Amino acid sequence: MTGKYTAHQLAMELGVSDSTVSRALSGKGRIGDERSREIVKIARERGLIPSSAVQKRTGNIGIVLPVDAWDGAAFFLECMEGIVNSLVLGGYDILLCMAAENDIKPVKRLVESKKADAYIMLRALEEDKQIKYLSSIGKPCVLIGSCDMDVAQIDSNHISSGRDLTMYLLAHGLKNIVYLGGKSTYVVNQARLRGYFEAYERLGMTCNRKMVFQDVITTGQIQYIVEEFRVKQVDCVLCGDDLICSRVLQALMLNGLRVPEDMAVASLNNSSFLDHYTPQITAVEISAKDLGTAAGQQIVKMLKGKENNSRHLLSYNLLLRGSTRGK
Incomplete structure (x- = not known):
């Protein structure tokens, strides 16, 4: 030649x-x-x-975690269990990257170190800079969540689950419902709130938007809102996630309100945080461990060339329990 x-x-x-x-x-x-x-x-x-x-494979997968991942959120702990188990079975190790919201510097350092073959992200924000950056580097990326960018996605249908649980509450005579949601920039919270509104639309009912509170983050905020429940004749509080629900239950107890006799309570996400409450809490059951397992399996398949940037929605269940019965 x-x-x-x-x-x-x-x-x-x-x-x-x-x-x-x-x-x-x-x-x-x-x-x-x-x-x-x-x-x-x-x-x-x-x-x-x-x-x-020729760049060789490192055998490492980079996991991008929010800096607040360990601040009381059972989701991330359970999700990481699934990720680790599936990656170990696939023959990979993990590298953790802790990053604040929309801070790409830690993520960029990890990518430029060339120590990881692929990446898994555990949270999606509106206009997410980290996802945008990782989707542009030409390596396999999986998001546990949803976005409109070119990355593989593992999630559950939060719009549908939010709608289903709200319709159940409304159909059982709970008309004056307060909705308490987390940060409004989180895609998952936007989806759950959309499902809440859709429930009213499907039933031909009017939603009182003054009863919808977003960006409920601190215990003080929740305590203040709960103190107003008697005045507003609230009969049910629908919590955007398990952490909010746990704090609501504590605030109700401090205010002498019984569940469900005085106030029905439901959560759009169940976790081990809610296991010790009596009565048991009506909630949406989405397995964070299964989400993590699916994400790990997806990234291994992508590295083998057997999967592309597809989107998979895992199923959910409604746990209809004592916290919304017999009011």
Whole structure:
């Protein structure tokens, strides 16, 4: 063979695109291990690149966690259990990256260190800079959550579950419902609130938007709202997540309000945080561990070239319990 052998010639010889060859040689592509090894092997035989120029797989998966992940949120603990179990079975180790909302510096440091083959993100914000950055680097990424960017996504249908639980409450005579939601910039909270509104629309009922509170974060906020319940003749409080629900139950107790005799309570997310309350809490059951397991399995498949940036929705269950009965 005369002349300098090029990547384009290699692509022609193997019957693949130039971009496939480029991804295999850089180690940054979403192609299977077997195909990548074949391209690298022939590239070496043809003298296209020296062995040192081929980036090898690290065997690590980068996990991007919010800095507040351990601040009382059972979701992240249970989710990480599923991720770790599935990645260990797939032969991978994990690297944790703790990052504040929309701060891409820690994420960028991890990517530029070239210590990870792929990435899993555990929260989606409206206009999320971290997801936007990771979706642009050419490596497999999985989001546990939903967004409109080009990354694989593992989630549950929070609009549907929010609608179903709200319709159940309304159908059982709980008309004066207060909705307490978390940060309004979180995509999951936006979806749950949308489901709440859709329930009223489907039943042909009018929703009193003055009874909807978003960005409820602190115990003090919840205590203040609960103190107003008697004045507003509230008969049910629907909590956006398990942490809010736990704090609401404590505030009701401090104000001498019984569940469900004086106030029905339900949560749009169940967790171990709610297990010790009596009566048991009506809630949406979404397995955070299953979400983590599915995300880990998805990233392993993507690294093997067996999966693309698809979106998978896991099922949920309504746990209809004593906290909304017999009021």
